Amino acid sequence: MGQILRVRSHGVDDVERVWKQFIPGARLDRVDPRNIAFAWTSVELPGFSTVSYELGAGVHSSVRVDEQFMACRLVADDARVEAEGRAIDPRRPWVTSEAGAEAQWARSARVRAFVFDRSDAERIARLASGDDRLVLRRMEPEGRSRDATTQWERAFVHVSTSLMSLHDDDLIAAELRRHALLTTLSTFSTPFVEAVERQRQRSAAPRTVRRAIAFIEEHAREPLTLEEIAAASGMSSRGLQHAFRRALDTTPTEYLRRVRLSGAHEELRAGTAISVADVARRWGFSSASRFARYHREHYGQNPAQIARMF
Template sequence: MTGAVATEPVTRYRWSTGDPEAAVEYLRVTYTDFRPTRIPADGFAFWTQRASSGPLSISRLRYSPTFETRVEPPSTLQVVQTLSGGPYTVRAGGQEVGGSLKLSPTWSAYEAGWEDSTAQIVVLEHAEVARVGAELSGLDPAAVAFTSSAPVSTALADYWCRLSTQVHDDVLASDTLMGEALVRANAVRGLAVALLATFPNTALDALADADTRDDGQAEPATVRRAVEFMDGHAQEDIGLTEIAAAARIGARSLQLAFRRHRDTTPLEYLRRVRLDGAHRELVAADPTRGDRVETIAARWGFGHPGRFSVIYRECYGRSPSATLRR
């Protein structure tokens, strides 16, 4: 058994047990209250590995054998992906959701079944996701709510699985990357946006109705104010809310204005500004002084070196390591 290991800003925890009651208590404390209806004691095994940082945690756990329970709605947003073993099923409101990916209902109590499975569980604080949903949709954060456990599409489910696994394997696992505030913020924001895109919610509904609710008219000066703000604050933890406030316009209208006048979005523009900043540092860097591509990329919010290399090459026609060596 291994307890929590504090490695700021990430806390890592590993634990295993053959005691069903101890495992149940751990799950209650970590996720939400529930009342098991069947826990076979023979052949029981449980282990978990969890990494947490601020509003985000990602766990991988094994629960064996079968588990059935009635679950209270969690206060956090919890996405369960079955990695191996039998299915994890959710039954709420007379509807059963199967498949390898599902969102735990936050809107009602539900029944769950688990058959000797290994899973990855991503937990995000509801307030953080609601804030991002409000930025994207124009809703009040209190109005951002999820309405179904099933993904919108197979393609979006696949995207969520790839992204969450990449954050688990490459970002949360690296103390160096997680030591950069922009990397931490981008990891949380990226997962929040993916969650809002993957599972039905009121922000998605509002975006679908956006053209009838908001004509998106904006003067070019609004776009210029946003551009000036992003150019001057690219290394800070800024998002759509801060950019729109600097531009003195609503977030949704700002997005429409960027599409109309620049054929991009504010956050896509911000990523390009950060890429340009990383490029300038690479040009000025000296590998003989210990300057490294990964460190420079992380300083500008790029937490995945491989992905940074791809977008850098697409933009500048050579690899970032080639620029550093020049």
């Protein structure tokens, strides 16, 4: 099922040639050819690869992906990484999807990466999350927490080491691929995390709250009142507020704002917005400044920063 590739080289062309076998959009923008040393090991399965390599050379590289996404850990004393137009901590794992990323270092680096085929990953993620419409786009490049990124690094060591000896065992290799994918999708702020959380809330909440959640998500871009949400759930306004507080530790109004904020954020990242104020208005925020405050509190960035990235 799997194929192992090992390459040892001192040639610049070999570095880019090997990378492009796994990610066609990978590119060496600048590389110091003096004393270059390249050592590559990878295991390739259908729809998934593990990559480990060491590159001794000054490098400025970039990667653009469309039908894939990649989770990566770069170890270098002087590394710099940029993704989605901003610098990220090179000491922790990061993920790149369609927005791409750039990395550079002056002397040498060790790189570990999971590379996933997007369509195959979406199929597995839909089954795991219960969301048949899940699309793996627009992922936040940095991990959700230090503990989460530490768990990703442990998963990488486990999966890559195991596949070196078990890559021809179809059943075990498929399970290792699934473990790598779900760990990666849980490490970063991805649509998978949101889908799992929605499913958890719906499963745990009473039927009336689930009806209200479905109504809110379907009509989030329309003018909604608490009374309309309550009527759709078959409860009084006061009863619904108590039910939300007990089941979700929030209120229907707060939940509506969170859904609207998520939708506006995704629209900004899609790069189709005319202006931040226009997006805010379409998603039910009467005040652009209040929308900016909510967005900054939830995502750590002003909406204008997100819009400029795309």
